């Protein structure tokens with residue numbers, strides 16, 4: 001289970017993407033302008049612009065674009081220019097939040113590449129400065145919110161929700177870091193409740209709940225119960241999404257997913273190894289202990305062979321089917337049809353995805 | 356100029372300190388309790404408690420305690436129990452913010468000790484997890500604010516001010532990091548405007564302006580102009596404070612300041628070297644180039660000798676006197692006498708300090 005390695009939805013048509021990227025360019029221009037808050041030196045302006053372009057817009061942008069998409073479904077009509085700009089700005093805040101967490105995560109995980117490029121901290125002259133650059137990214141979010149949303153009736157709620165979700169994500173990262181510390185593998189910690197908790201906190205809240213919560217706020221939703229119902233379903237959906245991510249890491253087509261999975265080599269607390277440990281005999285557990293988390297391709301092959309013996313492909317198919325049925329049932333219990341449409345749109349984009 | 360190495364005020368009487376620490380204990384208990392936001396695992400609760408105790412309350416607490424102190428002066432009376440608790444909670448938010456920045460700063464600066472203890476990232480099993488722990492600290496601030504201030508008329512302003520000051524601090528850190536990158540000293544960048552800008556952003560806003568802004572909000576102040584006037588004076592005072600810090604690093608009594616200064620060895624962009632470069636002949640500049648930033652004690656002695664030749668002790672005394680006169684004049688232009696009292700209390704605590 002690695003965070004941010006996949007994305008919530010299929011790649012958008014180029015024109016939708018480029019319209020969304022125009023909003024990025026405006027927000028970037030605003031953040032790089034001098035203000036009462038800060039006057040840039042020429043070097044610092046160049047630095048921040050380079051950092052933003054490297055760390056924020058290079059992903060699939062599905063989390064971000066899902067905010068205007070969701071608002072359109074909630075309003076049941078096309079958005080005005082202003083609604084599109086504002087909801088896309090919130091979408092970019094989600095992307096900024098992800099950029100911040102990925103910058104810090106890559107340093108902590110000693111990762112080398114991200115989105116087909118070197119990680120930001122791996123860029124010459126950056127190094128540990130990246131820690132603070134991530135913090136700058138994080139601080140851009142309230143700057144964007146203040147500039148475009150201060151005075152709106154939901155401004156305070158917006159700040160609270162971003163704060164809450166950032167906190168939950170940091171706690172998910174903490175659980176992940178202390179469960180799977182470097183150089184000290186303890187497979188007895190790789191159990192389903194731990195797996196679920198890590199995934200929900202470190203990925204599902206910001207990737208699935210946050211974009212919809214933003215759209216609900218912009219749509220004028222005030223009913224706390226609706227946020228909670230959406231949260232419950234979206235966190236469940238985010239969990240299912242991460243299970244898919246772990247499954248595809250091993251069984252996906254590298255040509256399709258754009259990379260070769262390395263969760264086995266990296267000793268990841270993946271859904272597959274958790275399922276395997278749950279089903280393994282004592283002998284099989286020893287096979288896992290001796291072969292999991294090793295770079296040696298023959299050991300990776302032994303793990304994959306064991307997954308086959310334990311029939312994990314079928315276990316996944318059953319999980320996928322059950323998740324889908326449970327999610328559809330939960331969605332259809334929602335009173336609001338537009339909210340149902342939003343949730344079904346999310347689910348439709350990930351169900352049986354191949355990448 | 357190293358941030359966080361000194362503190363804004365003299366050490367408080369033990370009973371004032373212990374009353375303030377009681378508030379820390381309550382806030383910590385609240386943060387470690389399970390809630391809708393997060394349910395701790397036993398390991399994660401132990402981890403966060405250890406991290407908090409190591410990184411938050413170990414400083415002199417002068418920034419934090421200055422919030423209730425300032426509120427008392429603004430109200431011109433003793434505080435009620437509730438006012439004391441709330442203003443101290445804001446004081447702790449300032450301490451939490453500092454803890455967060457120091458955790459990250461120590462990693463970026465490869466520091467070894469902090470407040471007489473190993474830096475948090477140097478503790479066994481912590482390492483790079485400290486990056487995320489700093490982020491958890493940061494996220495505790497809005498949790499504290501939400502729990503105790505949501506619904507107050509100034510809640511949104513409080514969130515905005517903490518966000519603004521955190522952003523300014525991160526930008527100050529960035530300026531510092533890109534001006535004085537590791538292993539690549541360029542003394543031509545060590546000029547006064549750069550020095551002033553780094554110091555104001557990375558230290559003065561959070562150490563001097565933020566505590567007073569918190570007290571003004573709690574006192575019901577709504578006049579934007581008052582915040583701006585206080586900000587201008589307090590940022591100037593914070594600059595003066597950091598100049599003192601740099602001066603004491605070289606000229607202070609180690610027995611008194613509790614450590615042996617190493618700014619010369621560490622190639623710091625200190626006020627002293629900036630002043631020296633400003634006054635040095637071409638020959639003297641070469642002496643600085645060849646001897647600044649070296650561990651060799653004889654080279655450090657050569658720099659100190661040059662400072663003597665350039666009469667920097669006198670330059671500092673003049674600066675201190677001028678700063679004091681200018682600050683008093685600016686303070687006395689404030690209409691509000693209680694605000695004058697707050698500002699004079701800050702100044703009184705740092706003027707001619709020996710540690």
Ligand SMILES: [Mg+2]
Nearest residue numbers: 002005245249
């Ligand atoms: Mg993955």
Ligand SMILES: [Mg+2]
Nearest residue numbers: 002105106109
């Ligand atoms: Mg990672």
Ligand SMILES: [Mg+2]
Nearest residue numbers: 105108109176
């Ligand atoms: Mg990670």
Ligand SMILES: [Mg+2]
Nearest residue numbers: 357360600604
């Ligand atoms: Mg210092």
Ligand SMILES: [Mg+2]
Nearest residue numbers: 357460461464
């Ligand atoms: Mg430092």
Ligand SMILES: [Mg+2]
Nearest residue numbers: 460463464531
């Ligand atoms: Mg530093």
